[in-house]
Structures are given as C-alpha cells and as structure tokens.
Amino acid sequence: xxxxVSNVTKKYGDLKALDxxxxxxxxxxxxxxxxxxxxxxxxLLSILNGLTDIDAGTIDxxxxxxxxxxxxxxxISSIVPQNLAFxxxxxxxxxxxxxxxxxxxxxxxxxxxxxxxxxxxILNQEASTLSGGQKRKLNMAIGILNDPQIIYxxxxxxxxxxxxxxEILDSIKQYKNLGITxxxxxxxxxxxxxxxxxxxxxxxxxxxEQDRLENLLSDRISGQIxxxxxxxxxIELDEFTVKDNSFIETTKDRLCEVLEKLDQNNIxxxxxxxxxxxxEKHFLELTDEAEDx
Amino acid sequence: MFSAxxxxxxxxxxxxxxxxxxxxxxxAVFILIMSVSMRDIFSQDTVxxxxxxxxxxxxxxxxxxxxxxxxxxxxxIVHKKDAQFIIQMxxxxxxxxxxxxxxxxxxxxxxxxxxxxxEMFKSKLLKNIVKLxxxxxxxxxxxxxxxxxxxxxxxxxxxxxxFNVTYNKNKDIPNSTQQSxxxxxxxxxxxxxxxxSTIYINERKQNTLARLNSMNISIxxxxxxxxxxxxxxxxxxxxxxxxxxxxxxxxxxxxxxxINGSVIALIFLSFALSISAIGLSTLIAAxxxxxxxxxxxxxxxxxxxGSIGGVMxxxxxxxxxxxxxxxxSPMSWGLDGFLDIFLKGGNFFMVLNESLMLIFFGIIALMxxxxxxxxxxxxxx
Numbered sequence: 001x002x003x004x005v006s007n008v009t010k011k012y013g014d015l016k017a018l019d020x021x022x023x024x025x026x027x028x029x030x031x032x033x034x035x036x037x038x039x040x041x042x043x044l045l046s047i048l049n050g051l052t053d054i055d056a057g058t059i060d061x062x063x064x065x066x067x068x069x070x071x072x073x074x075x076i077s078s079i080v081p082q083n084l085a086f087x088x089x090x091x092x093x094x095x096x097x098x099x100x101x102x103x104x105x106x107x108x109x110x111x112x113x114x115x116x117x118x119x120x121x122i123l124n125q126e127a128s129t130l131s132g133g134q135k136r137k138l139n140m141a142i143g144i145l146n147d148p149q150i151i152y153x154x155x156x157x158x159x160x161x162x163x164x165x166x167e168i169l170d171s172i173k174q175y176k177n178l179g180i181t182x183x184x185x186x187x188x189x190x191x192x193x194x195x196x197x198x199x200x201x202x203x204x205x206x207x208x209e210q211d212r213l214e215n216l217l218s219d220r221i222s223g224q225i226x227x228x229x230x231x232x233x234x235i236e237l238d239e240f241t242v243k244d245n246s247f248i249e250t251t252k253d254r255l256c257e258v259l260e261k262l263d264q265n266n267i268x269x270x271x272x273x274x275x276x277x278x279x280e281k282h283f284l285e286l287t288d289e290a291e292d293x
Numbered sequence: 294m295f296s297a298x299x300x301x302x303x304x305x306x307x308x309x310x311x312x313x314x315x316x317x318x319x320x321a322v323f324i325l326i327m328s329v330s331m332r333d334i335f336s337q338d339t340v341x342x343x344x345x346x347x348x349x350x351x352x353x354x355x356x357x358x359x360x361x362x363x364x365x366x367x368x369x370i371v372h373k374k375d376a377q378f379i380i381q382m383x384x385x386x387x388x389x390x391x392x393x394x395x396x397x398x399x400x401x402x403x404x405x406x407x408x409x410x411x412e413m414f415k416s417k418l419l420k421n422i423v424k425l426x427x428x429x430x431x432x433x434x435x436x437x438x439x440x441x442x443x444x445x446x447x448x449x450x451x452x453x454x455x456f457n458v459t460y461n462k463n464k465d466i467p468n469s470t471q472q473s474x475x476x477x478x479x480x481x482x483x484x485x486x487x488x489x490s491t492i493y494i495n496e497r498k499q500n501t502l503a504r505l506n507s508m509n510i511s512i513x514x515x516x517x518x519x520x521x522x523x524x525x526x527x528x529x530x531x532x533x534x535x536x537x538x539x540x541x542x543x544x545x546x547x548x549x550x551x552i553n554g555s556v557i558a559l560i561f562l563s564f565a566l567s568i569s570a571i572g573l574s575t576l577i578a579a580x581x582x583x584x585x586x587x588x589x590x591x592x593x594x595x596x597x598x599g600s601i602g603g604v605m606x607x608x609x610x611x612x613x614x615x616x617x618x619x620x621x622s623p624m625s626w627g628l629d630g631f632l633d634i635f636l637k638g639g640n641f642f643m644v645l646n647e648s649l650m651l652i653f654f655g656i657i658a659l660m661x662x663x664x665x666x667x668x669x670x671x672x673x674x
Contacts, residue, residue, distance in 0.1 A: 012672060049507045052671050074509045081500035087301065088495075089308045094301075101297035103508050146508065 001062045002026050003048065003150065003181070008057035010043055010205075017043040019205040020057070025198075027062060027149075030172065030182040032196035032213070034189075036287050040205040041185045045152045048183070050074045062149060062181075078148035082155040084135050085142070088128035092119055092138055095127055096145065105145040116171055117141035133164025140171060150181040157191065169195050189280040193217070199279075201286055208286045217279060225250050227258065230268040294510070298518035305492050306522060312488030316530055320481030321537045324473050325545065342414050344368050345376035350396075352387025354425060361421050368417075377403045378414055397457045398422070415456060422455060467607070467636050468548045474538035475631030476604040479624045481534065482527050482566055483598070486574040486591030489523065493578035494587055497669065506670055512663050520571055520659075527567030528560070535559075554634035558641045562634065565648035565655075566627040572658030573623070579662035579669070598622045603629075626650050 003025040010018040018040045025031045035041045046052035048061065050070040059066035061073045086095045096119075100110050114120050117137040122130065127138060136156060143151055153172065157165045172195055175182055186192055192199060193213065200210040209216070227248040240248045240258065250258045255272075262269060306312060346362060348355050362368045362380070373379055378400055385396035400418075402411055496502045505515055538550030552559065574591065581587035599605055601615070602622030608629075611619065619625040630647035633639030 046503070051503055051507055071509055074507055077507075079504060079507050081504060083499040085499050085501040085504040087305060087501070089305050090301070094304065098297050098301045099508070102294045102505070102510060104294070142504070 002060075003062065003183075004058075004060040005044070005048075006058045006060075008044075008047065008059060009055050010040075010047060010052065011055050016205050018047070018054075021202065021205060021207055022057075023200050023207050023210050025181065025183060027181050028176065028179055029197040030176050030184055030195050032192040032199040033183060033185045033202065034192065034199060034283055035185075035202040039202050039287075041202065042154060043205075044202070045079065045154055045183070045185065048073075048150075049077060049079050049152060075146070076148060077150040077152065078143045078146055079152045080140050080143040080154065080156050082158055084127075084139050086127060086138060089126065091124050091126050092130070093123040095138060096123075096141065099142045100145050103146040106147070109145055109147045112147075113141040113144045116144065116174055118167070131164075132160045133167070136160055136164065136168055137171075140168065144175070144180075148180060150183065151175060152183045153185065155186050156184075157186065157188065165191070189283060193279050201283060203287050213279075216282060225252060225255055226273040227255075227262070228270040228273065229262065230270055295514065295518060298510070298514065299521050302492070302519055302522040306488045306526065309488050309491065312491065315484050315487050316481060316526065317533060319484065320477040320530070320534055321541075323477040323480070324470075324534060324537050325542060341366075342368050342417070343371045343375060343377045345371060345373040345379045347373075347379060347381040350382045350384055350386040354387035354429065355382040357425050358382065358422060361425060362418075365417075365421065377410075380418070398455055400456050400458045402458060402460050411458070415458075419455060467609075467632060470538050470542050470548045470550045471632065471635050472607050474534055474542075474550050475628050475635060476599075476607075478531050478534045478563075478631065479566060479602070479627040480595065480599050480604045481530055482570040482627075483573065483595045483624065485523050485527065485570055486577055486595065487588055489519065489571070489574040490578035490581065490587030490591060491584045493519070493575070494581060494584040497666075498583075502666070503670055512666050512670070516575065516659060516663050516666070519575065520568075523571045523574075524564065524567050527570065528563055531559075531563040531566075550635065552635060553638040554643070555640040558639055558644045559631075559634050561641060562627070562630040562644045562648050562651075565651040566623075566630075568655035569623045569627070569651040569658075570655075572655030572662075575662040576658040576665075579665040598624045601625070623651055623654050626654075 005021060005023050005025075008018050008021045009016065021040070021044070033041050033044065043052065047054055047059065047066070050066065050073050054066065061069075062076065064073050064076075066073060087098070090098065096110065096113065099105075105113075114123070117140055119134075119137060119141055122134060127135065130138065140153075140156060143153075156172075157168055160168075169191060172182055172184065184192070184196060196213050198210070198212050199216060201208045226243075227250065228246055229248060231246055240250075240261075242248055248258060248262075259269065344362065346359050348359055359382075363370060381399040381401065383396045383399060385394050386398060388395040398418075400415070496505075502515060506512065535550060535552070539552075540549075543549040573594075577587050577591045577594070581590060596605075599622075601619050602608075602624030603611070603619050604624055608616055608619050608625065626647040630639075630644040630651075633643045633647075637643070
C-alpha cells in the first residue's frame with residue numbers, strides 16, 4: 001500500500017496551488033519532494049496531513065481515503081514542520097509529555113523518541129535555551145511520539161550547523177529502518193541525494209518529474225570534468241570553454257589533451273573536479289523550463 | 294488529552310512574567326492610584342454639605358434657620374438638582390409653642406449619601422435648630438424667670454422628633470473605591486489579550502496549532518482548552534482586586550470597598566465578564582498577523598472600550614449622549630453589573646441582564662475566531 005495522489009487540484013481564490021497533480025509514494029521509502037518556493041510542496045504536505053481540503057482529485061494514504069478517513073490518516077501520520085512547533089517556555093520533558101498525552105502515546109514510543117533524537121541529557125532544560133540543532137531534534141522527536149507509519153518533514157534542517165544536520169539525516173535514515181515512510185522536502189540537494197530513494201520535482205503545482213534517485217543521477221552523469229586553473233592576466237584561453245575565468249569544462253575523453261595544452265601555455269592547474277552534483281543542475285534546468293512555459 | 298492542553302496553557306501563562314504583571318500588578322496599582330487620587334472628588338466625608346433650602350413656612354424660626362444655614366461654613370447653598378440635601382420647612386415648622394400643630398422639617402437626601410454622612414448632617418442641623426429654638430424660648434421665658442429659662446438647656450431633643458428624612462433613590466453615585474475597583478477589574482480582565490495573543494500567535498506562526506490539528510485535536514478543543522485557564526486566572530484576578538479595594542486601599546485613608554450585594558452575583562458576573570474578555574482576546578489573536586499587532590490592536594481597543602465604557606471617566610459624570618454611547622462597550626456592561634453589586638446591593642437577577650449580554654458577546658467572538666482559525670489552517674497561514 002502506497003500513498004497515491006491522483007489528479008489533485010487545490011485553489012486559493014484564482015491561484016492554483018496544485019494543478020491536477022498526480023504522484024505515488026512507495027511505502028517504506030524516503031521520498032524527496034523538490035520544488036522552488038511557492039511550487040506547492042507545503043500545500044501538498046498540508047493536504048496529505050489532512051489539514052487542508054482538496055478541491056478535486058483523490059488521495060489514498062496507505063489504503064485510507066483522504067476525504068472519508070481523515071481522522072485515521074492523522075493517526076497514522078505525523079508532520080515535522082519547518083518551524084519549531086513546540087513551546088519554548090516549557091522544558092524538553094514538558095513538551096514531550098504534553099504532545100505524548102494529547103496523542104495517548106505509549107511509554108515505549110515516548111522512550112524511543114527520546115532515544116532516537118538523543119534528548120535524554122537535556123530533558124529538564126527549557127526549550128528556549130537549547131541550541132538550534134537540539135531544537136530541531138526536539139521538533140523531530142515530537143513527530144514520532146505517535147509511532148507514525150508516515151512522517152512528513154518540511155525542510156527540517158534549515159539554519160543548523162553541518163554536524164547537527166548530519167545527525168538529523170542519520171535519524172531520518174533510522175526512521176526508514178523502522179519501516180516508516182518518510183516524505184522529505186528540502187532546498188539542500190546534497191541532503192536529498194544523501195537520504196532519498198525517490199524524488200519528485202514539482203513546479204507551479206504540477207509534477208515535472210518523478211523517478212528513483214539513481215535513475216535521475218545516472219541519466220545526468222555526463223562525464224563532465226571541471227579543471228580549476230590559476231588564472232593570470234594575459235593568458236590566451238580562446239581554445240577552451242572557460243567559466244568564471246577559473247574553470248575549464250571538458251570531458252573524460254579530452255582530459256589528457258586539455259592538460260597538455262595548459263602545460264604548453266604555462267597555465268597552472270589548481271584542481272580537477274568530477275561533476276557530481278547533477279541533481280541540483282537537473283533541478284534548476286527543469287524548474288527553469290517550467291517557469292518559461 | 295484535554296487536561297494536558299489545559300496544563301500546558303497554565304504553564305505557559307504562569308511563566309510569562311510580563312503578562313502576569315499586566316494582569317495583576319497593573320490593575321492593583323491603578324486601583325490604588327485612582328482611589329486615592331479621586332478620593333476628594335468622590336468624598337462624602339467632608340464637613341461641607343451641598344444643600345438647597347425650601348422655606349414654605351416663612352416664620353421667624355424658618356427665616357432665622359435659613360439665615361443661619363447660609364452663614365454656616367458647613368453648608369453650601371446649591372441648586373436643588375445639585376444638592377445632597379434638600380431642606381424643606383413646611384407650614385407650621387415655626388410653631389414652637391404649639392406642639393400639636395408643629396410640623397417636622399423635611400430632609401430629602403440624595404440616594405448615594407452614606408448613612409454616617411447623613412447622621413453628621415442631621416446632627417449639625419439639629420444643633421442649629423435647637424440653638425435657635427432655645428434662644429427664642431429663652432427670650433420669652435426669661436421675661437418670667439431666669440431659672441426656668443436656664444432649665445431649658447437640660448431638655449434633650451432627638452433628631453427624629455424634628456426631621457422627616459426621605460432618600461432619593463434615583464441617582465446612584467459611587468465613592469472613589471466603588472468606582473475604581475470594578476473599573477480596573479474590568480479593564481484588567483480585558484488585558485488577558487497580552488498573554489493570550491502572545492501564546493496563540495506563536496502557536497499559529499510556529500505551526501504548533503497545525504501540528505495539534507494534525508494530531509486530531511479539533512479547532513474547538515484548541516479554543517476551548519484556552520478558555521478554562523483564563524477563566525480561572527480571571528476569577529483570581531477579580532478577587533485579588535476586590536481584596537486590594539477592601540484591605541489595601543483603606544491604608545491610604547480612602548474608603549474601603551464593601552460588597553453590599555450578593556457574592557453569587559459577583560461570581561456569576563465575573564465569570565460572564567471573563568468569557569467576554571476571553572472571546573474578544575481570542576478574536577484579536579486569531580485575526581492579527583503578529584503578536585506585536587495583536588497587543589497594539591488589543592491595547593488600543595481596550596483603551597477605547599474603557600474610555601467609552603466608563604473605566605477612565607465615570608459614566609455618571611458623562612453627558613447623557615456619552616452615557617448612551619457607553620452602552621455599546623462590554624466594559625460598560627461589566628462595570629454596571631459590578632456597581633449594581635457594590636453600590637446597590639444587587640443580587641443575581643439584578644446582574645443577569647448584563648451577564649447574559651457579556652456571555653453572548655464572548656461566545657459570538659469565540660465562534661468568529663474559530664472560523665478564522667479554520668480558514669487560516671486550511672490556507673496554511
């Protein structure tokens with residue numbers, strides 16, 4: 001049983017936030033949802049959580065209809081909003097107790113949330129005094145108190161240091177190991193590349209592309225290589241394609257030839273880079289195209 | 294579930310020190326300042342009595358008494374409509390030698406004159422009348438015997454033998470404490486906008502309300518769980534302010550507050566007033582886009598409702614047109630109810646009308662705020 005979104009439209013006045021959108025999220029996977037601001041990602045998450053009603057289309061969440069079984073869908077799912085959706089004036093424990101009580105969470109789930117999110121040492125600390133990373137962890141811990149089958153993450157790593165980010169991404173991978181379906185939105189492509197099994201790109205409320213991450217990347221790995229040079233004024237670079245006066249773009253086949261020519265022209269090489277961030281490039285290409293349309 | 298939500302709301306508001314100050318210290322300080330500073334305006338403990346004289350007897354005694362009152366520094370002669378006391382000397386008042394046909398002096402007293410002030414007035418008046426009558430009698434008896442004339446000094450006269458006192462109940466004017474305490478209770482209660490809007494808007498902005506809603510907590514439950522703690526806080530607030538009026542204000546040589554009416558009526562009115570204040574606060578918190586906006590709008594609205602509702606300027610000194618305008622303010626309904634209890638000894642039924650209006654206002658405001666929250670959640674705002 002998957003999450004199946006079929007021909008969903010949601011309007012706010014004249015604005016179509018979602019426009020006949022269809023996509024499928026496989027159970028037990030980490031699903032990346034990409035799109036520029038205003039693409040419709042947050043609206044889709046709100047709808048999947050039962051917070052917002054749809055105007056047209058159907059949604060099936062693990063066998064439950066979004067219109068008929070909203071209460072049940074809310075019981076089996078959870079959202080970790082981008083904002084820190086807890087109470088800063090309460091301690092970590094008071095926050096967890098409150099959210100556990102209102103959802104009738106079991107002691108086992110309560111302890112599991114503390115353990116996975118590594119909160120045991122800061123339970124009695126007021127939430128306002130936590131670091132950015134600790135706050136994010138608390139935000140996430142609240143999200144798993146009800147032992148959800150699906151968790152929606154709305155850009156959960158905004159504004160935190162790389163160490164905390166990696167810890168959060170590791171926690172999310174753990175959720176997958178627990179059999180939880182994770183829907184993840186982020187602006188950081190490397191995060192998507194790191195944890196997602198499948199990715200959907202949406203723009204202006206429409207699905208642009210959906211595929212497994214490896215398919216998206218393998219299609220795009222073109223064997224391009226960037227050679228970073230030490231640029232000096234007066235160097236003749238006409239025979240190369242140079243970007244930003246620093247990078248010469250070439251391919252694996254022509255690498256030796258280019259290096260030889262650089263040597264002949266006394267141009268020093270700083271580093272040679274294999275292009276690996278094609279998802280970002282691909283995302284930008286697709287969303288640019290969609291904007292043009 | 295519900296108890297957890299109520300507990301959370303309590304913890305949040307009790308940790309908001311600024312809000313608690315606004316709810317408790319601000320009105321308490323206002324009560325003290327206003328009661329003490331308005332003491333002399335409202336005071337009846339003065340030795341000056343505003344009187345009007347109506348001499349229907351035109352006898353020697355009545356003319357002399359009128360002259361004495363005019364000369365006496367304790368009495369200020371004013372127009373009938375402004376008088377605390379109207380002294381009417383009916384025909385036969387001056388018949389001091391004919392007990393059968395002698396009539397009593399009529400005193401018409403404004404409804405809000407306190408009994409001790411009336412007693413003081415009567416004693417001053419009695420002294421003047423007795424002196425006058427004795428002088429007249431002495432003069433006449435002195436012609437026969439000095440001894441007989443002097444023995445008259447030993448005769449004691451009761452004021453009841455000389456006066457008919459009638460209270461005019463049409464106009465009720467509070468003293469400074471009776472005005473200040475309810476006025477600042479009402480005003481202070483509406484200040485729950487500060488903690489309510491801060492917590493509520495933070496919850497909304499941080500998507501905590503959306504999160505709660507995604508946890509199957511309905512908008513009704515979210516709203517209702519906020520009402521209970523603030524209802525409780527408002528009751529505590531009301532009794533603290535009453536205690537300030539009863540026990541602290543008198544320390545500053547200002548009249549103490551007396552609860553002349555029913556305590557049940559007071560509790561019911563306070564409950565109704567808090568529903569109204571919570572409703573308005575929730576409505577502002579649901580409508581505003583930021584807590585700064587909510588506290589600004591709430592503050593301005595409170596001052597406006599307070600100004601026209603008789604909190605800043607007592608209603609009884611407002612012109613009639615303004616008094617009519619005051620009736621649109623829920624603060625005025627609450628204030629009238631409190632004055633009914635403190636001043637007129639009102640019971641439950643006396644404040645029922647004002648209380649029902651306050652509850653109705655509060656419920657309508659709460660319903661509108663729930664509708665706004667529903668729309669905001671649907672739009673992800």
